[in-house]
Amino acid sequence: MSLAVKAVGIRKSFGHHEVLKNLDLEVAYGEVLCILGPSGSGKSTFLRCINHLETPNGGYVWVDGAIMGYALHRGALQELPVKRLRAQQSQLGMVFQHFNLFAHLTVLGNVIEGPMVVRGLRRAEAEARAMDLLEQVGMAAKASSYPSQLSGGQKQRVAIARALAMEPRVMLFDEPTSALDPELVGEVLEVMRNLARGGTTMIVVTHEIGFAREVADRVVVMIDGEIRETGAPEQVLSNPGDPRVRTFLSRVLA
């Protein structure tokens, strides 16, 4: 099993508030990792540090043979110019809680934007591949709709297709279903389940314990900016060692 992502000693503070305290994490290719934890424990911040939407105050993230945002030069980390950072970021597909679709572009426009602008694909080629992806998430029929005309679940499926269009090494999901009406959660989880089955490497922050139990290869529980528990889902979810993890799980499983 070769490593896809390795986070080393990640620390992050907002002002005096220390949100992440020395986090280490490894994710192998093909692995599905779910991050659980109470609200405010720093899950989103950690995910955003992994793809450098937030710059960590300490530590670094290694993704597929390179350190995010830096070049190792004579024993020090030299900050990369923004263009090279963006190239690295495009290796990590990100799906946001609030979809963040481009409001002025159609569904198809959203999906071809990255490949055309960043990778320089021709429109025809980008559109053909985008339609395959939209087919995959069940949104091909809505290709010419605008985001404001879609339901939350449809938006999120488009957002997943948009992220996949950059052919990322790893997909990051930040609570992809928690802004959705309950009856729309299933369709998004179904798409994610299919991705997992297809061997996509995924890091998923979620409150969906059932999804974690069923799909995750490994579950991590974060509390107060620290990883308190990590292991196979059945082990962590049914028999956690850490008392605070036990309290958290008993609350969400109740």
Add this chain to the structure above:
Amino acid sequence: MTRSTSNATSTLSLTDLPGPDVPVRRLCHPWRWISGGAVILLLAVIGRAFAVGQIQWPVVGEFLTAGVIITGFGWTLLISACALALGVILGFAFGIMRLSENPILRFAAWLYVWIFRGTPVLLQLLIWFNIALVFPRLYIPGLVDERMVDVVTPFVAAVLGLGVNEGSYLTEVVRGGISSVDRGQKEAAHTLGMTPGQTMRRIMLPQTLRLILPVLGNSAIGMLKFSSLAATIAMGEMLNAAQRIYFINGAVIELLFVCAAWYLAGTTVLSIGQYYLERHFGRDAAVAADRSWFKGRARRAAAVREA
């Protein structure tokens, strides 16, 4: 439920209820008729006053299409168009600078707005017109070396004065437009690998443009009128032309009315244009999305699906 709704007609019992085709008599509104009549009367009085007042209407008609006036109106349109174009360019440039990560660029944009929005536009026109008093020569090594009075003609001064002033207003509009595009879309663009420049051009600016187009309609109308200020710096636009005529023939009010007619014509055309712009780029993104402006792309998407 029945109890609460029956309160207003509590004495009407169910057995007395009329059939479904019961006729309805509408309220008549006497005050509408009275106030409407009063306004019509007032308009008639004002109209009559002007008709019998000391205005030679034939002179108004005669000069309405005089060559000098038409040429003047041409200059008015040209100044307005050039100044608006300059204003839009400056507005976007400084509006983007206002949101820069570089504090010095941010400060420069703030300074621009502070100065040019904080002083009267007439004063700015006069300063541009007299700029040669400060800089007698315009000298850019290898490019220009001329006397300032030859460079800053009344036309150039008018365009600079009005355009730079308008830019300071549009800077704030553009800044507001860009920051109203939600931050999440910017982050999404970054995770796709788009550079800050690409994100600005492809994601932020198109959405900003849609938000500020109605404002630009207002700017255009305002600019057409403000261009009359250029009359004070010897620019031969319409008001200036009218003034030169009435200095000779003394038909002051007649020529001012001629100008009023032309300005009204111009602003009316622009208002109509603005109405259609606003229909295109309405507040609601979903409604705007349905409009034909976007149909070209949408159709292409559909074609791919069928292929």
